[in-house]
Amino acid sequence: VQLVQSGGGLVKPGGSLRLSCAASGFTFNNAWMSWVRQVPGKGLEWIGRLKSKADGGTTQYAAPVKGRFTISRDDSKNMLYLQMSDLKTEDTAVYYCTTDYRWEPGQWGATDYYFDSWGQGVLVTVSS
Amino acid sequence: DIQMTQSPTSLSASVGDRVTITCRASQDVRYNVGWFQQKPGKAPKPLISDAVSLQSGVPTKFIGSSSGTDFTLTITSLQPEDFATYFCQQYYSLPITFGHGTKLDI
Numbered sequence: 001v002q003l004v005q006s007g008g009g010l011v012k013p014g015g016s017l018r019l020s021c022a023a024s025g026f027t028f029n030n031a032w033m034s035w036v037r038q039v040p041g042k043g044l045e046w047i048g049r050l051k052s053k054a055d056g057g058t059t060q061y062a063a064p065v066k067g068r069f070t071i072s073r074d075d076s077k078n079m080l081y082l083q084m085s086d087l088k089t090e091d092t093a094v095y096y097c098t099t100d101y102r103w104e105p106g107q108w109g110a111t112d113y114y115f116d117s118w119g120q121g122v123l124v125t126v127s128s
Numbered sequence: 129d130i131q132m133t134q135s136p137t138s139l140s141a142s143v144g145d146r147v148t149i150t151c152r153a154s155q156d157v158r159y160n161v162g163w164f165q166q167k168p169g170k171a172p173k174p175l176i177s178d179a180v181s182l183q184s185g186v187p188t189k190f191i192g193s194s195s196g197t198d199f200t201l202t203i204t205s206l207q208p209e210d211f212a213t214y215f216c217q218q219y220y221s222l223p224i225t226f227g228h229g230t231k232l233d234i
Contacts, residue, residue, distance in 0.1 A: 034224070036172075044164075044172065044215055046224035062223045096171055100219070114177040114219060115162050116184065121171050 001025040001117040003097050007082075008122030015087050015126070021080040021097035021119050029053065029075040031102035035082050037093040038121075045093075049100050050080070064090075087126045094121040130154050130218050134227025141232060146204045149230045151216035153197040160220035163192060163201045166229075167212045175214075176201065208234075 007019035023031070034049045048061040050071040059071050070083040080097050097119040103110045131154040141147050151161065159179040164172035174183040176192035179199055189210075191202040203210055211234055216227040 043228050044217070044226040046226070049222070049224075060222050100224075114160075115164075115217070116174050116177070118171040118174070 001099070003099070003117050003119035005095075005097055005119035005122045008095065008124050010125045010127065011087055012128050013087060013089055013126055016083070016085040017087065017124060018084070019082040019095055019097075019122060019124070021082075023078045023080065023099075026099070026102060026117070027104060028073075028078040030104070032100040033071070033073065033080045034098050034100035034115075035069075035071060036096045036098055036118075037091075037124075038096070039093045040123075047095075048082075084124070087124075089126050092124060092126045094123050096121045129223055130157060130221060130225050132216050132218055132225050132227040134216055134230055136230060137228065138231045138233070140234065141206055142234065143206055143208060145206045146202065147206065147232065149201045149203075149214055149216075149232075151199045151201075151227045153199070153218055156197060157218040157220035159194060160218055161192075161194065161199045162217040162219065163190070164215045164217065165210075165212045166215065172215065203232075206232075 002024045004022045011017050032051045035047045036044050038044050047065050048071050050059050068086045072081045099117045102113050133152045135150050161179045163176040166172045175186050175190050179194040180192045189204045193200045213229045213231045215229050
């Protein structure tokens with residue numbers, strides 16, 4: 001199970017940026033995916049989730065990013081995206097994609113996994 | 129939002145020691161609690177899910193337990209590679225929330 005992130009970098013306040021997360025080693029279309037961020041040296045903050053299409057494909061967002069950030073997926077490419085717009089200096093952080101919930105069929109039935117894989121993280125710096 | 133109050137904030141221990149880190153949830157989270165280890169510059173490493181279940185490949189020296197809204201991570205026989213920051217998390221309800229972390233150092 002592997003998540004490899006790309007994107008990130010320096011952007012001016014009010015600008016936009018898209019992060020990508022390439023998934024492999026598991027059944028991506030069964031997975032609910034989340035994004036979590038972390039200001040360097042600080043704690044972890046969940047920012048949003050995208051359910052699998054089979055479970056409705058709905059998104060939920062944390063209050064600080066709702067209306068500015070959009071999570072999407074391309075199951076044909078095993079890709080997850082985070083589109084960030086109207087960026088603020090307080091959005092500066094390392095961003096991680098993670099497998100929020102997923103399941104895999106097995107000999108004895110399905111096995112559930114929670115937050116068992118994380119991307120390597122990418123730094124987003126919002127500064128003028 | 130559900131608050132996860134994690135204690136202690138920092139902890140000093142020695143190789144071979146056994147340590148315990150606690151998280152108290154501000155309301156019922158059933159057993160939907162995870163624990164993570166994080167080292168500087170690295171992504172969180174999942175240790176435990178559902179309060180007591182070891183994630184794949186995690187050694188049995190990491191033990192999760194629960195009692196009501198109190199959740200505990202115990203690490204036995206500390207080794208140099210165990211010195212890191214540990215976070216708890218609840219995923220019972222949105223927004224998913226994390227404890228503020230416990231820095232375990234020598």
